[in-house]
Amino acid sequence: xxxxxxAGSFRTTTPRTAEPSGFAPLxxxxxxxxxxxxxxxxxxxxxxxxxxxxxxxxxxxxxLGDSWFQLLIAAALGVIFTQxxxxxHEASHRQVFTSxxxxxxxxxALASGVVGLxxxxxxxxxxxxxxNPNVIGKDPDLDIDTVSFVDADAASARGLxxxxxxxxxxxxxxxxxxxxxxxHVKSFGHAFGRGKVDNRTMExxxxxxxxxxxxxAVFLVxxxxxxxxxxxxxxAVFGAYMGLAFAPNHxxxxxxALDAKPDxxxxxxxxxxxxxxxxxxxxxxxxxxxxxxxxxxxxxxxPHLFAxxxxxxxxxxxxxxxxxxxxxxxxxxxVLRYMRTVGRSAPRIFECPxxxxxxxx
Numbered sequence: 001x002x003x004x005x006x007a008g009s010f011r012t013t014t015p016r017t018a019e020p021s022g023f024a025p026l027x028x029x030x031x032x033x034x035x036x037x038x039x040x041x042x043x044x045x046x047x048x049x050x051x052x053x054x055x056x057x058x059x060x061x062x063x064l065g066d067s068w069f070q071l072l073i074a075a076a077l078g079v080i081f082t083q084x085x086x087x088x089h090e091a092s093h094r095q096v097f098t099s100x101x102x103x104x105x106x107x108x109a110l111a112s113g114v115v116g117l118x119x120x121x122x123x124x125x126x127x128x129x130x131x132n133p134n135v136i137g138k139d140p141d142l143d144i145d146t147v148s149f150v151d152a153d154a155a156s157a158r159g160l161x162x163x164x165x166x167x168x169x170x171x172x173x174x175x176x177x178x179x180x181x182x183x184h185v186k187s188f189g190h191a192f193g194r195g196k197v198d199n200r201t202m203e204x205x206x207x208x209x210x211x212x213x214x215x216x217a218v219f220l221v222x223x224x225x226x227x228x229x230x231x232x233x234x235x236a237v238f239g240a241y242m243g244l245a246f247a248p249n250h251x252x253x254x255x256x257a258l259d260a261k262p263d264x265x266x267x268x269x270x271x272x273x274x275x276x277x278x279x280x281x282x283x284x285x286x287x288x289x290x291x292x293x294x295x296x297x298x299x300x301x302x303p304h305l306f307a308x309x310x311x312x313x314x315x316x317x318x319x320x321x322x323x324x325x326x327x328x329x330x331x332x333x334x335v336l337r338y339m340r341t342v343g344r345s346a347p348r349i350f351e352c353p354x355x356x357x358x359x360x361x
Contacts, residue, residue: 021263022319023296029311030297039301043096046087053080054114066223074230078180078237085115085242086286092123094299108199112206116214118187120198130298134250134271137258141250145182146175147339149251154345162346169340173240176247180239245284248275248331249291252338253324266321268295274309274325281328282306292323 030036057080061073088110090096091103108119125140132138136150146161147168148154157165164171191203219227254270256262262270275281275289282289282302290305293312300308316323326334 021265022315023263023265026265026296026311026315030300030308033307033311035304035308036297036300037304038096038098039303040096042301042303043087043090050080050083050087054084061217061221065221066226068226070222070226070230071233074233075237078234079241081115081234081238082241082245083286084110085117086245086288088115088117088119089122089126089286090302092119092126093294095301108202108206112187112203113210116187116207116210117183118190118197118203118207120200120203121187121190123198130295132256133268133295134253135256135258135260142255147172148342148346150255151342151345154342155347157346165343165346166348168343169336172247172336172339173244176240176243177236178239179243180235180237183239183242184235244332245286245288247335248273248328249288252334265296265315265319268292269312269316269321269323272324273331274323275328275331276325277328289328292325 054077057073057076060076061070064070064073087096088107091107091110094100094103096106097103104119107123111117111119111122129139129141134142136142142149144153144161146164148157148165154165164175168175188207191197191200191207197203215231218230221227222230250271250273253273256267256271269292272291272295274292275285277284277289282305287294287302287305290309293300293305293308296312297308313323313325315321
């Protein structure tokens with residue numbers, strides 16, 4: 001088995017397939033503690049809070065009318081839509097209801113009807129990611145997407161992408177402001193594309209209805225310039241918030257080569273990073289701060305992740321597996337360092353083709 005090193009990694013370790021996995025006894029402890037039970041009271045309370053917040057933002061939007069203070073409403077909507085996206089993400093993992101169909105209905109309604117993202121696209125991409133986190137060639141989250149996450153992809157960059165990749169360490173956070181647009185474009189591209197789309201008609205109806213309501217409301221209430229500014233701020237806040245919440249999860253952590261065959265526990269723990277913090281951090285990141293536990297127990301409800309953390313950490317200590325947990329600030333620092341390191345693999349503007357082909361001395 002080979003392991004691809006993670007450039008600029010916070011910690012790097014090499015798993016050995018000869019060792020038995022400690023996941024089975026960990027799973028038994030988790031089940032015995034009833035940590036896999038649903039927490040519908042929590043999710044109903046959260047959904048109610050978000051609906052009230054959305055209603056308050058809409059009310060403020062109507063009452064303010066033609067005012068530049070509307071940009072505050074736009075920023076608030078960016079935050080609220082991201083929180084709805086977190087909840088939709090949890091529904092997609094069967095964390096809310098015991099019924100898979102009920103979770104799917106909720107996830108699709110929130111993702112496509114409220115946030116404006118294709119539920120089918122998200123499920124396809126995210127399921128593949130959970131099966132092979134940070135596995136080069138299998139994890140879709142490592143695919144080229146404006147920036148590069150793998151040295152080989154950075155080295156293949158040309159044109160504008162080469163310039164962006166070369167400076168992606170500096171541009172990474174600013175580019176997140178455009179992630180909202182990117183997510184919407186990909187969602188519509190998937191819904192109207194030729195590939196298989198689960199419940200395509202429903203997806204298109206929800207996406208189109210959501211876009212029609214939001215865009216028409218903004219342009220009917222606000223002057224043209226203010227309307228564009230409103231949508232720009234809302235999309236920028238939404239994209240930045242989504243990016244800032246997901247970026248610390250795996251970037252700069254252990255990356256596996258395509259032929260790597262670690263046991264399940266190491267495969268999920270080593271590429272993942274937890275973020276320290278109490279309930280405030282958990283609400284801010286939608287439970288993604290417990291990324292290790294989320295990958296080991298993807299159907300675990302958000303309120304139970306903290307208790308599972310203690311069990312997982314003890315198991316990793318006993319198994320000699322690196323359990324990475326850091327502050328949010330430190331995580332962002334490592335992410336930027338990693339992106340800078342990968343970006344250096346991009347060819348320079350006046351790189352000699354012979355040197356590029358046969359390697360640098």
